[in-house]
Every structure is written in structure tokens, then in C-alpha cells.
Amino acid sequence: MALDLNSGVDLVDQDSNYMNELVNLTTKFNPEMTIGDLLNAYHQWAFGQLEENINKLNIPNDGDIIVLGIYLGHTFNIIKNIFPNRNVIGIDASDYGNPIENVIYQDVRTLFANNNFDRPVAVLFDGIGSWHFCQQSKSAAFEFASNNIISNGYYIDESGWRDGVSYSGIETFKENLDPFEVVTDTSPLYILQHK
Numbered sequence: 743m744a745l746d747l748n749s750g751v752d753l754v755d756q757d758s759n760y761m762n763e764l765v766n767l768t769t770k771f772n773p774e775m776t777i778g779d780l781l782n783a784y785h786q787w788a789f790g791q792l793e794e795n796i797n798k799l800n801i802p803n804d805g806d807i808i809v810l811g812i813y814l815g816h817t818f819n820i821i822k823n824i825f826p827n828r829n830v831i832g833i834d835a836s837d838y839g840n841p842i843e844n845v846i847y848q849d850v851r852t853l854f855a856n857n858n859f860d861r862p863v864a865v866l867f868d869g870i871g872s873w874h875f876c877q878q879s880k881s882a883a884f885e886f887a888s889n890n891i892i893s894n895g896y897y898i899d900e901s902g903w904r905d906g907v908s909y910s911g912i913e914t915f916k917e918n919l920d921p922f923e924v925v926t927d928t929s930p931l932y933i934l935q936h937k
């Protein structure tokens with residue numbers, strides 16, 4: 743069945759391998775480009791500048807680095823290279839067939855339930871995508887981030903503020919960003935720091 747971007751049903755619940763279809767769709771936000779084109783443009787930016795942006799942060803020395811929403815591993819591999827001496831864990835509900843090490847293939851809503859995956863986290867990089875298309879999944883990720891990121895650690899949303907593929911991002915879904923403070927809400931990264 744075709745994906746419905748406005749149903750309020752998380753994309754992963756509509757189709758566990760939804761990325762295969764999503765990359766071919768356009769949005770009202772930008773009917774000139776497919777979501778795949780936008781993702782490619784983001785990947786190009788990330789290869790050149792993600793490291794520079796992350797290096798500006800004062801990342802705590804302790805705690806895991808967690809990357810959600812691996813897809814084919816573009817961002818995950820960049821982040822693994824930025825942190826060669828840290829425990830970098832990837833998580834995705836689906837395996838898109840590209841062999842990537844250190845990834846847990848599970849839905850975050852299941853994995854994070856009942857505080858089962860709790861641990862000290864220095865950085866949580868949320869690549870699950872749009873708040874508008876994946877509200878339940880993003881909320882589970884944000885709750886895990888609130889409870890597990892250590893003081894001065896970071897929650898980085900790959901498509902957070904006015905998320906690039908819809909008109910709305912985290913600001914539409916969360917009135918209160920406690921226990922975080924906004925570091926930067928300029929495109930394409932949305933960075934919060936735990937108080």
C-alpha cells in the first residue's frame with residue numbers, strides 16, 4: 743500500500759521497509775525534489791561538514807555515542823570515523839541490506855521500553871527522520887534521550903527544526919524541551935544540550 747505522509751501513522755508501521763518508497767516521493771514542502779534528492783544533498787553536506795560541526799561541541803568524555811536511523815549507513819559511518827575510540831552503537835528497525843557493524847536492528851519503541859536499554863549516553867544522534875512522519879518513534883527517542891543523556895551531553899536531530907521535508911519539526915510536537923537547552927536550530931542539524 744502507498745505511504746500516507748499525513749496519516750499520523752509512523753512510516754515504519756505503514757511499511758517496515760518504507761525507505762524504498764519514501765525516497766521516490768516528493769513533498770508539498772518541496773515538489774521540485776524527491777525525498778531521495780534531499781537525502782543525497784544532506785549526505786553530501788554531511789561528508790564535508792558533519793565532522794566540523796560536531797567538533798565545535800564540547801562532548802563529554804564518558805558515555806556511549808548512539809545513532810538512530812541507520813538506513814544505508816551514510817551518517818553512521820561518518821560518526822564512527824569521528825569517534826574512533828568511543829563505543830558507537832547504531833539502531834534501526836530495518837536492515838536495508840548494507841552490512842554495517844555494531845548495529846542493533848530493533849524498533850526504538852520496543853528497545854527503549856521499560857528502561858531496558860538505559861545507559862549513560864554522551865551523544866544521541868537521531869536520524870529517524872521527520873517528526874511529522876514518525877511522531878511515535880521520535881517521541882520514544884526523545885524520551886530515551888531525556889533520561890539517558892548525561893549532563894552536558896547532546897541530542898542531535900538530523901531533521902529537527904522545521905524538518906526539511908515537512909513544514910514542522912520538533913517545535914510543533916514538543917512545547918517544552920526540558921531537560922535540554924537549544925544549542926543551534928539552524929539547518930540541517932538541530933542540536934540540544936542536556937542541562
Ligand SMILES: C[S@@+](CC[C@H](N)C(=O)[O-])C[C@H]1O[C@@H](n2cnc3c(N)ncnc32)[C@H](O)[C@@H]1O
Binds near residue numbers: 754761781814
Ligand atoms: C531517513 S532514514 C535515515 C537516514 C540516515 N540517517 C542516513 O544517513 O542516510 C530513517 C531511518 O529510520 C528508521 N526508523 C524509522 N522508525 C524507526 C523506529 N521506530 N525504530 C528504529 N528505526 C526507525 C528507518 O528504518 C530508516 O532506516
